[in-house]
Amino acid sequence: MNAPVKRRTDPERAQNRRNQVLQAAAVCFARSGFHAASMSEISKEAGMSAGHIYNYFDSKDAIIMAFVDLHAEDVLMQLGELDSRDDPLQAMIDDAPLHVDKHLDGKKIDLPLEMFAEAARNPKIAEALRTADYKVSNRFRPIIKRERERRGLAVDDALLDGRIDTMVSMFHGLSIRGIQRPDLNRTSIVEGWRVALTALLLT
Amino acid sequence: MNAPVKRRTDPERAQNRRNQVLQAAAVCFARSGFHAASMSEISKEAGMSAGHIYNYFDSKDAIIMAFVDLHAEDVLMQLGELDSRDDPLQAMIDDAPLHVDKHLDGKKIDLPLEMFAEAARNPKIAEALRTADYKVSNRFRPIIKRERERRGLAVDDALLDGRIDTMVSMFHGLSIRGIQRPDLNRTSIVEGWRVALTALLLT
Numbered sequence: 001m002n003a004p005v006k007r008r009t010d011p012e013r014a015q016n017r018r019n020q021v022l023q024a025a026a027v028c029f030a031r032s033g034f035h036a037a038s039m040s041e042i043s044k045e046a047g048m049s050a051g052h053i054y055n056y057f058d059s060k061d062a063i064i065m066a067f068v069d070l071h072a073e074d075v076l077m078q079l080g081e082l083d084s085r086d087d088p089l090q091a092m093i094d095d096a097p098l099h100v101d102k103h104l105d106g107k108k109i110d111l112p113l114e115m116f117a118e119a120a121r122n123p124k125i126a127e128a129l130r131t132a133d134y135k136v137s138n139r140f141r142p143i144i145k146r147e148r149e150r151r152g153l154a155v156d157d158a159l160l161d162g163r164i165d166t167m168v169s170m171f172h173g174l175s176i177r178g179i180q181r182p183d184l185n186r187t188s189i190v191e192g193w194r195v196a197l198t199a200l201l202l203t
Numbered sequence: 204m205n206a207p208v209k210r211r212t213d214p215e216r217a218q219n220r221r222n223q224v225l226q227a228a229a230v231c232f233a234r235s236g237f238h239a240a241s242m243s244e245i246s247k248e249a250g251m252s253a254g255h256i257y258n259y260f261d262s263k264d265a266i267i268m269a270f271v272d273l274h275a276e277d278v279l280m281q282l283g284e285l286d287s288r289d290d291p292l293q294a295m296i297d298d299a300p301l302h303v304d305k306h307l308d309g310k311k312i313d314l315p316l317e318m319f320a321e322a323a324r325n326p327k328i329a330e331a332l333r334t335a336d337y338k339v340s341n342r343f344r345p346i347i348k349r350e351r352e353r354r355g356l357a358v359d360d361a362l363l364d365g366r367i368d369t370m371v372s373m374f375h376g377l378s379i380r381g382i383q384r385p386d387l388n389r390t391s392i393v394e395g396w397r398v399a400l401t402a403l404l405l406t
Contacts (some may be wrong), residue, residue, distance in 0.1 A: 030323070031324070032324075033238055033320065033321065033324065034317075034320070035236055035238045035239060036238060112320060113316045113317065113319055113320040113379075114237075114316065114317050114320045116316055116379050116382045116383065117236065117237070117315060117316040117317045117320075117382075118236065119382050119383075120233065120382055121234070121235075121236065126382070126385075129382070129383050130383065130384065130385070133383050133384055158388065158390065158391040158394070159391070159394065161387075161388050161391035161392070161395075162388070162390075162391035162392050162393070162394040162395030162396075162398075163395050163398070164395075165380055165384070165387055165388075165391065165392040165395055166373065166392060166395030166396055166398070166399050167395075168376070168380055168383075169372075169373050169376035169377045169379070169380045169392075170369065170372050170373050170376055170399075171376065172375070172376035172379040172380060172383075173371070173372035173373055173374065173375035173376025173377070173379070174372045174376070176316075176319050176372070176375040176376070176379075177368055177371055177372045177375060179319045179320075179322050179323055179329070179332070180319065180322075180332050180333065180336050180371075180375075181333065181336055181368070182329075182333070184364075184368055185361065185364050185365070185368075187361065187365075188361040188362070188364035188365035188368065189364070189365050189368040189369060189372075190365070191361070191362065191365040192364075192365030192366050192367075192368055192369030192370075192403060193365075193369055195365075195366070195369070195402050195403055195406065196369050196373075196399045196402055196403055198402070199398050199399055199401070199402030199406075200395060200398055200399055203398065203402075
């Protein structure tokens, strides 16, 4: 009777260990920078031996790929939640304070800025980012299309591309703005976001 | 008769040499990354001896500070140009294709993404970015305020902060979006930008 439980438990345990490594990697990337963080620093932070880490990830590149996947999974989960709301477009606008807080909070697991800089030099990372974004866009786009159709708004492909790219730019850029201006007024920027999101989603 | 000419020429020559180093540094940051680019790599790229570079910059940090200043000067010049237009707010919207091209073009001298990541760890860089942004904001804000007043639109401080922070986020984020999606459709995103900028500037 125990066998099926064990089969379920082991992958779960491996998954937990993997997540433990990714959490540690996030801490090390933030502290030392993407390049300087070594496998040995990450293993120390995770409280594992370097040898043990190599059971789960065979290189820093592999950790980075898993990071990109984990981030995409997180976004997909949020989009599933958004899709279940009564009025997803209005919900995005109403949730502006949450989006702003999330992107200004450097402590959450997010893609470090350096990963994008690195993508310009490392085709494997570039490919991982592109693949993850296709998954996210393929989930996001039909929600926006359906809800705009329901409202009788234009839904041609070029328009949807432009609206989505502009919104995603806003999300990415807010993390940078938060670094540039740590004294940024959250209440004010939430209002700016509401204005821009309303125009992009509901016109 | 030559003395005054020489006094004018020498600082000019030094300035040219400094710019030559900054151009070389931009190439090295893009190629090797912000951390890995060394003073010796930068001097090789600039076609100068390492000793000669130290006449102009005493450390990589000093090059970075000069980079931040140069970028702020460039933005201030663009804002001066914007200020001289007949209708600066409408000009910003009409110029959306130029803004989009500029931020998708990684080759121009811009602040590398890694600089923002580094600012979270290096208080000197954080301070330089903040100081540069104050200069830029102090030039940008009165233009928007004056032109909104002229149109009878709201100009309270919180509103202006939020609109500016949202626009700056869009600018920053577009560089990231361009890395994430190299196949991004420029015509579509220009339309998205027009929609967002119109709402942020003219409502």
